[in-house]
Amino acid sequence: MADDKPDVARLVEEGAKAIGLAIAPEYRANVILNVERSLMIARPLLEIELEDELMTAPVFRP
DSSP states (O other): OOSSOOOHHHHHHHHHHHHTOOOOHHHHHHHHHHHHHHHHHHHHHHTOOOOTTOOOOOOOOO
16 A cells, blocks of 8 residues: 555545445545545555465355
């Protein structure tokens, strides 16, 4: 993941538009805040480099 901080407000706006979701103006700031927090939580996981030779785990079927 790049060190550049994403434009979260634009991500929220474009994402909502793409799925037809209306965000009320009074909730917009909190939606942006939650997306920023989600990105901070996900960052360490997304920075892990996986080996190309990794195989998927078998699927459990009862």
